[in-house]
Amino acid sequence: MLTLEPMLTLENVVAGYSAVPVLRQVSLAVDAGQFVAVVGPNGAGKTTLFKTISGIVRPTAGSITFEGTDLLALPAARRAHLGIAHVPEGRQVFPSLTVMENLEMGAFTAAGQRDWKHNIQRILAWLPVLADRRGQLAGTLSGGEQQMVAIGRGLASSPKLLMLDEPSMGLAPTIADFIFEKLIEIRRDTGLTILLVEQRVAEALESADHGYVLEAGRVVLEGDNRTLRADDRVRQAYLGM
Numbered sequence: 628m629l630t631l632e633p634m635l636t637l638e639n640v641v642a643g644y645s646a647v648p649v650l651r652q653v654s655l656a657v658d659a660g661q662f663v664a665v666v667g668p669n670g671a672g673k674t675t676l677f678k679t680i681s682g683i684v685r686p687t688a689g690s691i692t693f694e695g696t697d698l699l700a701l702p703a704a705r706r707a708h709l710g711i712a713h714v715p716e717g718r719q720v721f722p723s724l725t726v727m728e729n730l731e732m733g734a735f736t737a738a739g740q741r742d743w744k745h746n747i748q749r750i751l752a753w754l755p756v757l758a759d760r761r762g763q764l765a766g767t768l769s770g771g772e773q774q775m776v777a778i779g780r781g782l783a784s785s786p787k788l789l790m791l792d793e794p795s796m797g798l799a800p801t802i803a804d805f806i807f808e809k810l811i812e813i814r815r816d817t818g819l820t821i822l823l824v825e826q827r828v829a830e831a832l833e834s835a836d837h838g839y840v841l842e843a844g845r846v847v848l849e850g851d852n853r854t855l856r857a858d859d860r861v862r863q864a865y866l867g868m
């Protein structure tokens with residue numbers, strides 16, 4: 628019988644800063660086309676998890692595989708070319724470049740260069756505010772607009788896996804809701820695989836198909852979104868019910 632391997636697999640990953648472990652034996656899998664959310668409190672290690680996948684932090688144990696390739700054998704710069712886009716916490720747009728220049732910077736991969744015309748049309752259709760502000764310096768945009776630039780920049784690389792680190796951070800609830808709706812729309816239109824880290828647990832588990840709860844560097848719960856939303860621990864600790 629044919630069994631499909633997940634697109635991304637982490638097995639027993641241990642990682643941190645200097646000698647201090649943050650991730651303690653984290654295992655996680657993302658299937659192609661899936662929308663997976665990782666939720667958990669401040670300091671649980673969510674950002675460290677993303678940095679470990681994209682190669683900024685090097686694990687001391689465990690394995691990470693993307694489409695059958697051993698990611699740990701590749702430097703960070705190579706991983707983006709495999710189709711992994713990391714939209715970082717705090718957006719990190721290039722403030723002195725325009726919106727369009729920021730989007731162009733995202734198209735640094737071979738696939739991003741090849742697909743630029745198609746990608747930019749779609750990005751501007753999903754996020755029309757970026758078309759309105761294409762010549763504006765990104766540093767002068769609102770937080771929500773900067774988040775849209777960061778998402779657009781990630782999409783411009785033609786990723787297979789889009790990793791988003793707390794896209795709602797610091798945004799008013801209505802703007803955060805708009806961002807979640809856009810992610811659902813982009814996913815529906817493209818079938819893109821999405822890995823999302825979020826502190827807005829209710830919205831994250833409504834948008835995603837599958838979730839992981841990360842606490843103190845360990846996966847303490849995993850399941851499809853309905854199961855997690857119905858879980859007593861999740862309801863009490865994260866949904867205020």
Ligand SMILES: Nc1ncnc2c1ncn2[C@@H]1O[C@H](COP(=O)(O)OP(=O)(O)OP(=O)(O)O)[C@@H](O)[C@H]1O
Binds near residue numbers: 644649670676716
């Ligand atoms: N560059 C660093 N050097 C040393 N320790 C760090 C560094 N970055 C993060 N840490 C520590 O690693 C732990 C996990 O941080 P991380 O940012 O991964 O958590 P998080 O779940 O993303 O939290 P938040 O939701 O607040 O961003 C924290 O105790 C933090 O202090």
